[in-house]
Amino acid sequence: MSCKVKIEGTSFTYDQDAGESILEAALAQGIPFPHACKNGLCGTCKARVLKGEWEYLDGYEGAALTRKEIAEGFLVSCKASARSNISIQWMEPVREQHDERTLEASVSSIELLCPGIARLVLDIGPDHGFNYRPGQYVDFVLEGGRRRPYSIASSVIENNTLDFHIRHVPGGYFTERLFSGMAAGDKLTVEGPKGNFGLDEYANRPMIFVAGGTGFAPIKSMLERLFQTASRQEIVLYRGAESREALYMDGLIRSWEDAYPFFNYRPVISGSLPAAIARQHNDLSDFDIYLAGPPAMIEQAKEIFPAYKHPQDRFFSDAFIYQIPGMEKNKRSILQRLFARG
Numbered sequence: 001m002s003c004k005v006k007i008e009g010t011s012f013t014y015d016q017d018a019g020e021s022i023l024e025a026a027l028a029q030g031i032p033f034p035h036a037c038k039n040g041l042c043g044t045c046k047a048r049v050l051k052g053e054w055e056y057l058d059g060y061e062g063a064a065l066t067r068k069e070i071a072e073g074f075l076v077s078c079k080a081s082a083r084s085n086i087s088i089q090w091m092e093p094v095r096e097q098h099d100e101r102t103l104e105a106s107v108s109s110i111e112l113l114c115p116g117i118a119r120l121v122l123d124i125g126p127d128h129g130f131n132y133r134p135g136q137y138v139d140f141v142l143e144g145g146r147r148r149p150y151s152i153a154s155s156v157i158e159n160n161t162l163d164f165h166i167r168h169v170p171g172g173y174f175t176e177r178l179f180s181g182m183a184a185g186d187k188l189t190v191e192g193p194k195g196n197f198g199l200d201e202y203a204n205r206p207m208i209f210v211a212g213g214t215g216f217a218p219i220k221s222m223l224e225r226l227f228q229t230a231s232r233q234e235i236v237l238y239r240g241a242e243s244r245e246a247l248y249m250d251g252l253i254r255s256w257e258d259a260y261p262f263f264n265y266r267p268v269i270s271g272s273l274p275a276a277i278a279r280q281h282n283d284l285s286d287f288d289i290y291l292a293g294p295p296a297m298i299e300q301a302k303e304i305f306p307a308y309k310h311p312q313d314r315f316f317s318d319a320f321i322y323q324i325p326g327m328e329k330n331k332r333s334i335l336q337r338l339f340a341r342g
Helices: 022-028 067-071 175-180 213-228 250-259 273-280 295-308 331-340
Strands: 002-007 013-017 046-051 054-056 074-076 080-082 086-090 101-114 117-123 137-141 147-151 161-167 187-194 207-212 235-241 263-269 288-293 315-319
Touching: 002 022, 013 022, 022 080, 054 074, 067 295, 101 161, 117 175, 147 161, 147 213, 161 175, 161 213, 207 213, 207 273, 207 295, 213 235, 213 250, 213 288, 235 273, 250 263, 263 273, 273 295, 288 295, 295 315
Parallel strands: 002 086, 207 235, 207 288, 235 263, 288 315
Antiparallel strands: 002 013, 046 074, 046 086, 054 080, 101 117, 101 187, 117 161, 137 147, 137 187
16 A cells, blocks of 8 residues: 655655655655665654654664654654655755766775875766765765765865765775775776755855864865855854864865955864854854764754754754664664764
């Protein structure tokens, strides 16, 4: 038996079969449903239920939602299946979409940015036909059908290359290879662009950007796009790391601060980024806020910022979830460990 899924505020209505997730059915029918990890960890595909019945698949318990979101009727669409005709509302705006492509790329260079983080530059060739929005990511398609998502760190394609900032995950299927034996000329397959994270191109409000760890990659792409335009609204970057050495590309950011008087840089070492923002801003109501980094950082911001008058519809985030060996066997416990980091 199939159910009708209506996405309020859009023209999209589609059929979902029993046992199929709301997200899976949407993507199969070409609907640009905001999503990222597809495994219930990041929360990008969350939606508010306005009407209808549904259930979670495979014993999922809504781990990507806050208690407040659960109480307000949100679900995680990649793990939820409609049991009746249902109406839902997206929380993220749908941005300009580019056609996904599969690219056969070669490694142009690998540079160690700081201990445990590398810059990978891929050459995608002159006939790539690839377009993307700053903030989007690609899937690295690996042997055996494995996939690893990485955000694009470059704001434009220069010399047919794409940049990525990649953290070493001990025992990780892809990163062990990257950090121990990959070399210029090696071939890699990437697929994209993907994701809905990105700038509200039509806004003219002050902006706060929050980058934890390699969450700086999509934030860098978005900031460079803003610097390339005539935009002159106030921009503040809060950037967190466990040590000063881990603030890779710090010199580049400081050069932005020298070049653009409307841009301010506020690094935070071994502390809470959301708490640092709250200490320095009594009222966040005027700001668009963009966050990329660990799930714990994003969840803490969701809990803190409403008390400082920040509107939910101007909160944009991209949670970075590392593919730890064994994740498929115990996703929920690993998610809890990730949240505990912050």
